[in-house]
Structures are given as C-alpha cells and as structure tokens.
Amino acid sequence: MADSLTLSPPKKLDAGSVKIADVSKTFRVEGRTVHALDSVSLSIEAGEFISIVGPSGCGKSTLLRFLAGLDGPDSGRIIVDGEAIDRPSLRRGIVFQDHRLLPWFSVEKNIGLSLHSVSGSEVEKRERVQYLIDLVGLTGFEKALPHELSGGMSQRAAIARGLAPRPPLLLLDEPLGALDSLTRSHLQDELLAIWEREKCTVVMVTHDVEEAIYLSDRVVVMEPRPGRISQIFNIRNARPRYRDDPEFVTTRREITELLGSQKKKNH
Amino acid sequence: MSDVTFKNAVLVDTAFDRSTGRGWRGIVSAPSLPSWTGKAVLGLVIPFLVLALWSYAVRQEWLAEQILPDPRLVYETTLDLLITGQLPAELAVSLGRVASGLAVGGGLGLLFGLAFGLFRPLDIYVAPTVRAICLVPSLGWLPFFMLLFGIGEALKIILIAKTCFLPLMVGAYEGIRSRPRKYDDVARALELPWFARVRLVVWPSILPSILTGVRQALSRGWKVLILVEMISSAAGLGYLMMWGRKAFQLDVVFATMIVIGLVGWALDYGLTKFQHQTTGWSFKAAA
Ligand SMILES: Nc1ncnc2c1ncn2[C@@H]1O[C@H](COP(=O)(O)OP(=O)(O)OP(=O)(O)O)[C@@H](O)[C@H]1O
Numbered sequence: 001m002a003d004s005l006t007l008s009p010p011k012k013l014d015a016g017s018v019k020i021a022d023v024s025k026t027f028r029v030e031g032r033t034v035h036a037l038d039s040v041s042l043s044i045e046a047g048e049f050i051s052i053v054g055p056s057g058c059g060k061s062t063l064l065r066f067l068a069g070l071d072g073p074d075s076g077r078i079i080v081d082g083e084a085i086d087r088p089s090l091r092r093g094i095v096f097q098d099h100r101l102l103p104w105f106s107v108e109k110n111i112g113l114s115l116h117s118v119s120g121s122e123v124e125k126r127e128r129v130q131y132l133i134d135l136v137g138l139t140g141f142e143k144a145l146p147h148e149l150s151g152g153m154s155q156r157a158a159i160a161r162g163l164a165p166r167p168p169l170l171l172l173d174e175p176l177g178a179l180d181s182l183t184r185s186h187l188q189d190e191l192l193a194i195w196e197r198e199k200c201t202v203v204m205v206t207h208d209v210e211e212a213i214y215l216s217d218r219v220v221v222m223e224p225r226p227g228r229i230s231q232i233f234n235i236r237n238a239r240p241r242y243r244d245d246p247e248f249v250t251t252r253r254e255i256t257e258l259l260g261s262q263k264k265k266n267h
Numbered sequence: 268m269s270d271v272t273f274k275n276a277v278l279v280d281t282a283f284d285r286s287t288g289r290g291w292r293g294i295v296s297a298p299s300l301p302s303w304t305g306k307a308v309l310g311l312v313i314p315f316l317v318l319a320l321w322s323y324a325v326r327q328e329w330l331a332e333q334i335l336p337d338p339r340l341v342y343e344t345t346l347d348l349l350i351t352g353q354l355p356a357e358l359a360v361s362l363g364r365v366a367s368g369l370a371v372g373g374g375l376g377l378l379f380g381l382a383f384g385l386f387r388p389l390d391i392y393v394a395p396t397v398r399a400i401c402l403v404p405s406l407g408w409l410p411f412f413m414l415l416f417g418i419g420e421a422l423k424i425i426l427i428a429k430t431c432f433l434p435l436m437v438g439a440y441e442g443i444r445s446r447p448r449k450y451d452d453v454a455r456a457l458e459l460p461w462f463a464r465v466r467l468v469v470w471p472s473i474l475p476s477i478l479t480g481v482r483q484a485l486s487r488g489w490k491v492l493i494l495v496e497m498i499s500s501a502a503g504l505g506y507l508m509m510w511g512r513k514a515f516q517l518d519v520v521f522a523t524m525i526v527i528g529l530v531g532w533a534l535d536y537g538l539t540k541f542q543h544q545t546t547g548w549s550f551k552a553a554a
C-alpha cells in the first residue's frame with residue numbers, strides 16, 4: 001500500500017511484473033455492443049519497457065485503465081507482482097491521455113498532490129516536486145495554473161505528476177502526443193534515463209511507431225473490433241538506438257505495414 | 268516559454284482596435300488604457316449625468332420640492348447623518364442582520380443542496396417540496412411569520428435566511444451535479460484518502476457555483492432586508508427610510524436610497540473580486 005512507498009529510490013528490483021490473462025471487456029454504446037478487448041493475454045517482466053500501438057478505438061486506453069485498477073475486465077485476470085488488481089494504487093502510476101491536471105491547482109500543487117499519500121517530509125516532497133519540474137522543463141511555471149499552459153506543457157506536468165511517487169509500474173497513455181519533435185525526442189531520452197535509473201516497468205501507449213521502437217523492449221501491435229493483440233515485436237537492438245539503423249528501419253516498416261493492412265481489412 | 272509571450276502579444280494587439288476604431292468604439296475600448304482608474308471614471312459617467320439631470324429638474328421646478336429634494340440638500344443630510352453617527356449605526360444594524368440571515372439561511376441551503384446532490388432518494392422525495400416552499404416569495408411568508416415569530420429581530424433574520432436559502436441550495440446542488448467526474452480517477456489513482464478527496468478534488472470543483480450562489484443570496488437578502496425593515500422595525504436602513512417618509516423628509520429618504528444602493532453594490536463587487544481571486548480558474552479553464 002501507499003505507506004510502503006518512499007521518496008528514496010527503490011531497492012527491490014523485481015517489482016512491476018504484469019500478467020494479463022484472457023482479459024475481455026464489452027461496452028454498450030447506444031444499444032450496440034462494443035468489444036473493446038477480446039481475450040487479451042500478455043506477460044510483462046519486471047523492468048521491461050513495453051509500447052502499445054494500434055489504431056484509434058482498439059482498446060489501448062481501456063487496457064491501461066485496467067492495469068491501473070481504475071476499471072476491471074468482464075472476464076480474465078490481471079496480476080501485478082503476484083497479486084490480482086482490484087483497485088488503483090500508487091505503485092501503478094498512470095498518466096492519462098488527456099492530462100487531467102486539476103484546473104484549480106498550480107503546476108506545483110498538481111505534482112505535489114501525487115505525493116499526498118506518500119510517506120516523507122514536506123521538505124523532501126518539495127524537493128522532489130521541484131526536481132521533476134526542472135526535469136520536464138517547466139522551470140518558472142511552478143505557480144502557473146493549467147489553463148495558462150500550452151497543451152504540451154500540460155502533458156509534461158502530467159508526466160511529472162505520474163513520476164513523482166516513483167511507481168514500480170508506470171502506465172503512460174500517449175504521454176508525448178502533443179509535443180513538438182524536439183521536446184519530444186528530448187523527453188524520450190529523459191524517459192529512458194528515468195526507466196534505467198528507477199528500474200521500473202513501463203507500459204506506454206503511443207501512435208508513433210518510431211517512438212515505440214526507439215524506446216521499447218517489445219512493441220505490442222493491437223487491432224480493433226474486437227480489440228486484441230495482433231503481433232508482438234521484440235526489439236533487440238542495444239541502446240542508445242539510432243533511427244537510421246537498418247534493423248530499426250526494417251522493424252518500423254514491418255509494423256507500419258501491419259497497421260496499414262489492418263486498416264484495409266477493417267474498411 | 269514562447270506560448271506565454273505569444274498570448275501576451277495577442278493581448279497587446281488590442282491597441283490595433285483603438286487606432287482603427289473611431290468615435291463610439293474608441294470610447295468603449297478605452298478602459299484598456301490604465302488599470303482600474305479608467306474603469307472607475309467610466310463607471311461614474313452615468314451617475315454624474317443623472318445627478319446633472321436631477322439638479323436641472325430641481326432648478327426648473329419640474330416637481331414639488333417636498334417630492335424631489337435638492338441634491339445639495341441630500342448631500343448635506345447625508346453628511347449630517349454620517350457625522351451624528353445615525354447612518355453608520357443603522358447601517359451596522361442592517362449589515363448585522365443580513366450577515367446572520369446569510370449565515371443561517373445560506374448555511375442551511377448549502378447543506379440541503381449538497382445533500383440533494385449527493386443522495387438520490389433525498390433529491391427525489393424531498394427536493395420538490397423544498398423547492399416549492401422556496402418559490403413562495405419571502406413577502407408571501409411575512410403574514411404567517413409575523414403571527415408566528417412576532418415582529419421582533421427573529422422575524423427579520425428568518426425572512427432573510429429564507430431568501431438566502433434557495434440560491435445556495437441551487438448553487439451547491441448544481442455544483443455537485445455538474446462537477447467533472449474525470450478528476451475522481453486522478454484522486455483514486457493517487458490514493459487520496461476520503462477527506463483529502465473531498466477537500467482537494469470535490470470541493471474546489473463545486474466552489475465556483477457555490478460562490479455564485481452566495482452572491483445571489485447576498486443581493487437578494489439585502490433587498491428583502493430593506494423591505495422588512497420598512498414594514499416592521501425600529502432600526503436599520505429601511506427603518507431610517509420609513510422614518511424619513513413619515514416625517515416628510517424626502518432628503519433623508521434619498522440619502523438612504525443612495526446608501527442602500529452603494530452598499531449593495533459594494534458588497535456584490537467585493538464578493539465578485541473574491542470569487543475571481545479564489546476560483547479565477549473557472550472563468551478561464553475551458554474544460
Ligand atoms: N467508458 C466507456 N463507455 C463506453 N464505451 C467505451 C468506454 N471506454 C471505452 N469505450 C469503447 O471502447 C473502445 C476502445 O476505447 P479506448 O479508449 O480503449 O480506445 P483507444 O485504443 O485508447 O483509442 P485512442 O487511440 O483513440 O485513444 C472504443 O470503441 C470506445 O468507444
């Protein structure tokens with residue numbers, strides 16, 4: 001639970017393993033049944049960096065919400081570190097697709113909010129918040145309210161909020177979607193550095209195939225109606241990776257072609 | 268960084284308006300000149316016009332002097348009432364009444380509104396009755412309340428409380444009903460305990476509509492108070508006004524009218540400022 005978290009770096013190295021077993025979910029939307037997820041199974045080792053790509057509506061956000069424990073599947077099980085998930089936890093940090101900063105709190109307070117239930121002194125927490133604000137490049141905007149930020153700045157604040165409690169499992173829903181390419185590749189490298197330092201498990205949803213290959217150990221490609229995993233790509237290249245590396249380019253083409261063929265099949 | 272400077276740049280661009288706009292448009296966009304002094308000056312234009320018309324009407328003797336007193340006389344009477352301490356005393360009485368009425372009625376309204384917003388059965392069974400009761404105007408309750416509570420202090424406070432009840436009930440209710448649910452996910456994901464969730468996530472999201480309720484309650488309560496004081500009272504601004512009428516001292520009546528208007532405006536203005544300070548985000552945040 002919350003009080004087992006501290007602000008100091010993690011000692012356990014094996015936290016953050018995930019087992020998704022046969023997870024299905026249907027929604028009723030305007031009288032029709034939507035198969036958001038159809039028997040999805042996936043095992044993620046502790047410390048892995050996983051990306052999920054797939055067309056809009058294939059259930060990526062739904063799956064991430066399940067991992068966070070915000071919702072539950074109709075059938076199937078999700079197990080994190082040997083325990084079935086039945087509620088949200090600070091051990092599983094989520095960065096929402098829409099940034100969801102509380103509009104009445106400043107950047108500083110929004111990030112600090114994620115440390116509310118974490119043990120540690122006020123000074124420690126303030127330092128941690130400032131460190132993260134600097135990390136995501138929002139220095140000077142500590143007191144700014146969300147409506148005073150651009151879309152990309154809000155997203156960066158949301159990433160800082162997700163990182164603050166040092167969750168062993170970090171769930172990111174298109175965290176870099178609204179950023180310009182320069183900030184984006186900068187934050188990609190930051191994300192990698194954090195992942196290597198904290199030894200956390202990362203599950204990231206993205207629409208950017210290149211980003212997925214650049215960052216991940218494995219890229220999970222999903223397809224819609226019903227939402228399911230169509231193929232998993234292992235990325236074995238050593239980091240740092242280069243986007244013009246022949247292997248990189250080949251993998252990117254394979255994934256892009258797979259996504260393209262899904263599109264044709266579904267229309 | 269660049270985003271912010273850009274936004275500022277857009278604001279500065281209103282100078283463009285001023286240079287192209289001629290005549291009326293120029294006057295309208297003038298407040299963008301210096302801070303609040305410009306605004307205050309513009310706000311005083313109409314009152315001065317009214318004052319000029321008033322003086323003119325008195326000089327031309329459009330109305331009898333006993334009906335429309337000379338503005339200078341009203342000014343002197345106001346000063347007199349201020350110096351003798353009568354006006355401040357009556358004002359204090361009135362403000363005290365409106366404050367306690369607002370505290371009691373507004374507090375209850377807030378509680379009822381929150382309860383109706385949170386508990387569906389209460390909303391279905393109880394709310395219609397409460398709303399119907401509230402829709403009978405305050406003065407409609409007066410005869411009954413007079414018999415029940417007499418014409419003492421309690422009557423006034425209860426009547427103001429009754430007036431302040433509805434705006435706060437509606438404000439709190441609407442606040443709860445229309446509050447954005449998506450932040451509940453954030454509260455859950457961050458494992459906020461129940462009290463922190465209410466204090467940091469739920470309360471700030473309904474505060475804007477509660478404060479709007481408070482503003483309405485205050486301005487309605489203020490008006491009702493003056494009416495009640497006119498009907499049955501031995502102190503307060505309404506009483507002073509009634510006394511002026513009975514003594515055929517229309518200068519006193521006018522002085523009180525002006526004070527009532529000014530104080531009412533100041534209360535609302537102060538609350539609006541407070542609202543912008545505490546919940547300014549809600550006027551700007553789109554989502
Ligand atoms: N709360 C909900 N109620 C009803 N239907 C929902 C709900 N959440 C998701 N869905 C449906 O489930 C499907 C998958 O939604 P989801 O948000 O997981 O897609 P996604 O892969 O994240 O898409 P995107 O890339 O556009 O974010 C969609 O068809 C959507 O309509």
Ligand SMILES: [Mg+2]
Pocket residue numbers: 060061062097173
């Ligand atoms: Mg999504």
